[in-house]
Amino acid sequence: MRLRHALVSGLLLASAPAGLQSWAQVRAQTPDPAKPDPKDWLTYSGQYHAQRHSQLKQITAANVGRLQAKWVYHMTGQKDLEAVPIVANGVMYVSQYNRIDALDARTGNVIWQFQRQPIATGAQRGTGYWNNKLYVTTSDKHLLALDARNGSVLWDVEVHDGLQLAGQAPLIAKGKLIVSGNQPHGFIQAYDADTGKYLWSWTPVPGADDPTALASWGGQKPDGMPIWVSGSYDPDLNLIYYGTGQPEPQWAGEGRKGDNLYSDCIVALDVDTGKLKWAYQNTPHDTHDYDSLEMPVLVNGMWKGKPRKMVLQANRNGFYYILDRTNGEFLQATQFVKKVDWLKGWDGGKPIPDPAHDPSVKGTTTCPSTAGATNWPSPTYDPQLHMFYFVAQEGCGINLRDTARNYAGTGYLESPEEGKSWQLFTRALDAFTGKKVWDYEQVTSHHYGPGLMSTAGGVLFSPEEFGQFTALDSKTGKVLWHFNTGDVITASPVSYSVEGKQYVAVISSSNVFAFGLPDGGAK
Amino acid sequence: MRIALALAVLALTVTTADAQRRPAPDTGPRNPFADNQAAIDEGRSLYNSTCTSCHGANGAAGEFGPGLAIPGRSYARTTDSQIFDAIQHGITGTPMPAQQGKLSDDQIWKITAYVKGLRGTAIDAPSPGDVAAGEAVFWDKGDCGSCHMVKGRGSIIGPDLSNLGNLRKTNSIIDALTKEQHRVYGPGGAQPHLLTPLPTWPVVSVTVPGRPPVRGVLRNEDSFSLQVMGLDQQLHLFDRSKVKVVYEQKSLMPSDYDKKLSKDEFDNLVAYLTRLGVPPQPSGAVHMPGGPERD
Numbered sequence: 001m002r003l004r005h006a007l008v009s010g011l012l013l014a015s016a017p018a019g020l021q022s023w024a025q026v027r028a029q030t031p032d033p034a035k036p037d038p039k040d041w042l043t044y045s046g047q048y049h050a051q052r053h054s055q056l057k058q059i060t061a062a063n064v065g066r067l068q069a070k071w072v073y074h075m076t077g078q079k080d081l082e083a084v085p086i087v088a089n090g091v092m093y094v095s096q097y098n099r100i101d102a103l104d105a106r107t108g109n110v111i112w113q114f115q116r117q118p119i120a121t122g123a124q125r126g127t128g129y130w131n132n133k134l135y136v137t138t139s140d141k142h143l144l145a146l147d148a149r150n151g152s153v154l155w156d157v158e159v160h161d162g163l164q165l166a167g168q169a170p171l172i173a174k175g176k177l178i179v180s181g182n183q184p185h186g187f188i189q190a191y192d193a194d195t196g197k198y199l200w201s202w203t204p205v206p207g208a209d210d211p212t213a214l215a216s217w218g219g220q221k222p223d224g225m226p227i228w229v230s231g232s233y234d235p236d237l238n239l240i241y242y243g244t245g246q247p248e249p250q251w252a253g254e255g256r257k258g259d260n261l262y263s264d265c266i267v268a269l270d271v272d273t274g275k276l277k278w279a280y281q282n283t284p285h286d287t288h289d290y291d292s293l294e295m296p297v298l299v300n301g302m303w304k305g306k307p308r309k310m311v312l313q314a315n316r317n318g319f320y321y322i323l324d325r326t327n328g329e330f331l332q333a334t335q336f337v338k339k340v341d342w343l344k345g346w347d348g349g350k351p352i353p354d355p356a357h358d359p360s361v362k363g364t365t366t367c368p369s370t371a372g373a374t375n376w377p378s379p380t381y382d383p384q385l386h387m388f389y390f391v392a393q394e395g396c397g398i399n400l401r402d403t404a405r406n407y408a409g410t411g412y413l414e415s416p417e418e419g420k421s422w423q424l425f426t427r428a429l430d431a432f433t434g435k436k437v438w439d440y441e442q443v444t445s446h447h448y449g450p451g452l453m454s455t456a457g458g459v460l461f462s463p464e465e466f467g468q469f470t471a472l473d474s475k476t477g478k479v480l481w482h483f484n485t486g487d488v489i490t491a492s493p494v495s496y497s498v499e500g501k502q503y504v505a506v507i508s509s510s511n512v513f514a515f516g517l518p519d520g521g522a523k
Numbered sequence: 524m525r526i527a528l529a530l531a532v533l534a535l536t537v538t539t540a541d542a543q544r545r546p547a548p549d550t551g552p553r554n555p556f557a558d559n560q561a562a563i564d565e566g567r568s569l570y571n572s573t574c575t576s577c578h579g580a581n582g583a584a585g586e587f588g589p590g591l592a593i594p595g596r597s598y599a600r601t602t603d604s605q606i607f608d609a610i611q612h613g614i615t616g617t618p619m620p621a622q623q624g625k626l627s628d629d630q631i632w633k634i635t636a637y638v639k640g641l642r643g644t645a646i647d648a649p650s651p652g653d654v655a656a657g658e659a660v661f662w663d664k665g666d667c668g669s670c671h672m673v674k675g676r677g678s679i680i681g682p683d684l685s686n687l688g689n690l691r692k693t694n695s696i697i698d699a700l701t702k703e704q705h706r707v708y709g710p711g712g713a714q715p716h717l718l719t720p721l722p723t724w725p726v727v728s729v730t731v732p733g734r735p736p737v738r739g740v741l742r743n744e745d746s747f748s749l750q751v752m753g754l755d756q757q758l759h760l761f762d763r764s765k766v767k768v769v770y771e772q773k774s775l776m777p778s779d780y781d782k783k784l785s786k787d788e789f790d791n792l793v794a795y796l797t798r799l800g801v802p803p804q805p806s807g808a809v810h811m812p813g814g815p816e817r818d
Contacts, residue, residue, distance in 0.1 A: 361589070402599065443746040443763075468745050482747055 039497040044169035049298040050232035052380035054495035058502035060457040071108030084126040087496035095127040114151040126169030157196040166228035182226030200274035204262035218257030224248030243292035255406040259284035278328030290317040316372035334434025339367035359399030369397020370412040378451030388431040395422035422446040438477035451492025551604020566637030581694035582641035592641035645797035646688030652794025700780040726771040
């Protein structure tokens with residue numbers, strides 16, 4: 001009933017007389033992710049560098065204890081949403097495949113809803129905002145741009161080569177809409193964000209023009225390497241940074257002897273051409289599904305006394321990496337969970353996998369588990385404290401193969417051994433040394449968990465797997481506030497500001513929750 | 524509820540488990556002994572005399588062969604005719620021998636019916652024995668009712684067992700009676716690390732300063748609160764920041780029933796437990812008419 005009314009209002013607005021339009025223009029200067037304003041949250045990771053750090057500081061470590069729920073919006077027909085809400089000019093956009101709901105970010109009232117049939121569910125992780133446009137990934141291999149003001153379709157193109165896009169939020173960099181997918185193997189594509197015109201593709205599958213990488217597959221046809229998480233972007237270096245997934249067959253490595261490039265890599269691509277500038281492989285010859293799809297976070301700072309342009313990544317394989325992002329030079333890797341045994345050691349910056357931990361019919365215990373020492377839930381970097389926060393999963397797993405034949409399928413389990421069961425922690429590292437500063441145990445959380453967000457107010461927002469939305473002191477990890485949202489959280493929080501008031505929002509299963517300080521003045 | 528959710532999430536990580544739940548269309552001949560309890564019992568003795576030198580008893584993994592009824596495991600052969608074929612002709616490229624000529628077709632079909640039953644839950648191939656005598660052991664000598672409830676009778680500290688046979692496999696029930704770590708190691712066998720964890724009923728002792736500790740079973744917890752069913756059969760709700768919590772490693776469930784009961788008593792108890800079930804309920808959503816409707 002409410003929605004029908006809203007749709008009628010939307011139509012009226014779309015056909016509004018010129019006078020009203022100019023009012024709208026005064027109110028809405030188009031936000032631009034290249035010139036980020038802390039009041040908006042325009043991309044999956046907040047900003048191109050993917051630091052996920054809000055510069056808003058109305059909510060502080062001193063007053064967050066008074067934070068209260070301001071509104072809840074239910075996404076009808078949905079569950080287990082993984083989307084990061086996008087906020088531009090006081091309007092929040094919540095996405096799913098085929099769908100975007102636009103909400104008044106102060107009240108949660110729906111402004112318009114776009115639903116292309118059919119209603120879809122799945123791990124769709126957000127939309128992106130650029131030049132008054134929003135982008136929709138469809139379940140039938142189309143890519144759409146909507147007018148952010150009323151949800152009208154501005155263009156609708158078929159995905160190049162007839163491929164299905166994965167659920168990662170698009171990255172809009174230098175006027176290019178960058179999307180990715182998994183099938184038939186990993187790929188990244190770029191389109192003109194204004195017109196939908198296809199521009200370029202890149203795939204981690206090496207071609208004949210890259211004989212070294214091709215030779216790293218032991219004669220097998222390279223396969224797999226899905227790309228299902230968004231990336232980061234450095235406008236100065238003109239490079240985008242993405243992680244790539246595991247090689248195929250996933251658990252059986254005997255048919256693909258060698259490093260299997262460019263699986264489990266952090267890659268830097270030229271944003272104009274999609275050409276590979278460099279690749280660093282976190283896990284050569286992976287047999288445990290250690291995708292490198294954890295967000296590559298771009299940070300400038302001092303490393304061992306020298307200024308560096310770095311890319312930081314807490315990887316699923318249990319190591320925290322610092323690379324030089326100008327050229328991919330390996331600077332350091334620090335083990336961040338207690339038990340890591342998939343490798344025998346290091347050859348310089350290259351890990352040497354231990355074949356004794358390959359999956360087997362009998363079952364092989366390996367640390368970390370395939371669930372990962374961390375996974376896609378976003379990390380955050382606090383530029384004031386130089387701390388890197390992420391969700392660490394302690395524990396080990398068992399990898400099983402159905403048969404001893406190559407291409408054997410399998411599953412993985414939590415290790416039943418004492419001391420190897422899964423447990424999630426919110427973990428703070430000194431970003432430039434990799435040393436652990438503090439730990440917060442998320443009691444009962446044991447698998448993946450949601451992502452994090454740090455803020456200039458000194459508060460780290462750390463949702464927990466089974467619905468607690470928790471605020472920690474960024475410096476110490478001490479609990480400052482918490483709220484039970486009542487359902488599973490697998491999304492990352494955001495912060496934004498409307499009319500001078502800071503909000504923090506997170507999606508819990510099918511509900512968007514927004515929090516703020518009590519009205520009547522934040523003290 | 525969250526414990527159940529946690530398990531649901533875990534089940535999803537077993538990527539092959541879903542495939543297992545989808546029954547493959549069986550285009551082969553029908554098992555003439557399907558659902559025939561006497562034939563399934565005969566299949567059990569044939570299995571125990573023919574198969575357990577490699578495979579484990581009750582579907583667990585054995586010394587040389589994989590478990591044939593392991594929770595979370597996916598099977599290459601799922602239909603009656605596929606299982607029959609594996610027994611009759613063996614499996615090429617594996618040590619699995621052909622039984623053709625050693626066992627009659629009828630015998631192979633009976634083993635097939637038994638293995639199929641094992642892949643369901645206990646109630647699909649309930650254990651033989653004197654069920655009424657087993658029920659008496661449950662309430663009297665076994666004293667199971669001091670923790671468990673069955674169909675409204677008994678205590679509320681441990682899991683309600685009214686539907687046990689529909690929820691657990693036979694070997695899982697036997698492990699619960701005989702193995703301390705049964706909830707962690709599941710159905711047991713020579714390759715315990717193949718097995719999925721079962722729900723735990725962790726034991727905690729919670730102390731509020733100045734009061735005697737409350738010992739009981741943790742029903743739920745998060746970073747901020749605990750919900751404990753005390754040994755006093757009362758629900759205790761705690762604020763984590765105000766209490767001291769000791770997590771005990773050992774379950775409250777005794778694991779020496781095979782020692783403190785005679786073999787007959789034990790077998791009868793298992794016969795009773797493997798038959799505990801409530802009628803299946805229809806799945807899906809239902810709209811109940813009769814109340815005031817919004818439109």
